Amino acid sequence: MQNGSYHDELDEAPILRSLHREAPFVTPPRFFDELPARVQQRILEEARPRPAAIWWTHVRIPAASLLALVLVAAIAWWPRFGTVETPNAMIADMELQGIELDRLDLDAHDLMAAYGEDPDLYSEVGHGLNSDELTAYLLNEDLSLDQLIEEL
Amino acid sequence: MSDLSDDELLALFRKEDSRHYAFNLLMRKYQRRLYTFIRRMVCDHDEAEDVLQDTFIKVWQKLGDFRGDAQLYSWIYRIAHNQCLDHLRRLKRGLFVSHDAVSERLCGTLDSTEHFTGDHIHRQLQRAIMTLPDKQRAVFHMKYFDELKYEEISTITGTSVGALKSSYHIAVKKIEAWLTADQTKATDPTS
Secondary structure, three states, X not given: OOOOOOOHHHOOOHHHHHOOOOOOEOOOOOHHHHHHHHHHHHHHHHHOOOHHHHHHHXXXXXXXXXXXXXXXXXXXXXXXXOEOOOHHXXXXXXXXXXXXXXXXXXXXXXXXXXXXXXXXXHHHHHOOOEHHHHHHHHHHHOOOHHHHHHHO | OOOOOHHHHHHHHHXXXXXXXXXXXXXXXXXXXXXXXXXXXXXXXXXXXXXXXXXXXXXXXXXXXXXXXXXXXXXXXXXXXXXXXXXHHHHHHHHOOOHHHHHHHHHHHOOOOOXXXXXXXXXHHHHHHHOOOHHHHHHHHHHHHOOOOHHHHHHHHOOOHHHHHHHHHHHHHHHHHHHHHHHHHHHOOOO
């Protein structure tokens, strides 16, 4: 850095051209003496494995195995979650959701009589379906009672 | 201060038992120049120290891969340049504020003689530099203060020489206009 050194670009910048270029910044005492040691310290700290990293190295394989086991169990048991337990529960659920049984030309009594009380039929109804799926099906298909029984 | 050449430093660095010693010498050789560049970019000492330390950590991590395609100093300067831009970007993102707001915050120490020894015109010059966009500020510093050639700046910034010339030309105009306006205000406060 030299004072007043010449740049073509500064032809039209007399103020910039006239200024000296020394850095006017102040640093704390001994800053440059101590900086290399501080950086070396950081390098050593970053190279040292952290306790969390060591802990993780030991538990990662058992944790991954456990997670895989939980996933497999969840997939195996998934169809059983949320299935209809009884026809009464299904009807209550439908009523809670504002589904008008009248629209389907049946009432709770009809529904129960048609398939709810029949243990064989009930096992067919409940199999693989949860209450939401069943109510959505009933709503969308708008089946007559006979068709409904046939479908089920 | 180390009298060893860059090649000698690199040879020492490549030996396992002298690696830390060589790196220490390398830091002592370049720390002042890098600090001045970074301080001009971020203005504040604490921020400058953070960026400088991060720069040296990066140099430590990457120096083993340095193949001598460029000069060592240009290569280190490039890392410092990128660290500065990353740091400024993080500041803006972290504070959710504009470039001007960040520059104003960073310039906060300029009025304190504890941090700045320059006279009024140098203080105003630094304020004017801080109004430039980050990349243009870096180009201005490399050309005006460090007197690097455009080709060297191009190696450091990865920008074409033509674009650098335009950027520097515009920066000079802006800063000169800023300083002229400041002088006019000082001599005629009514204007």
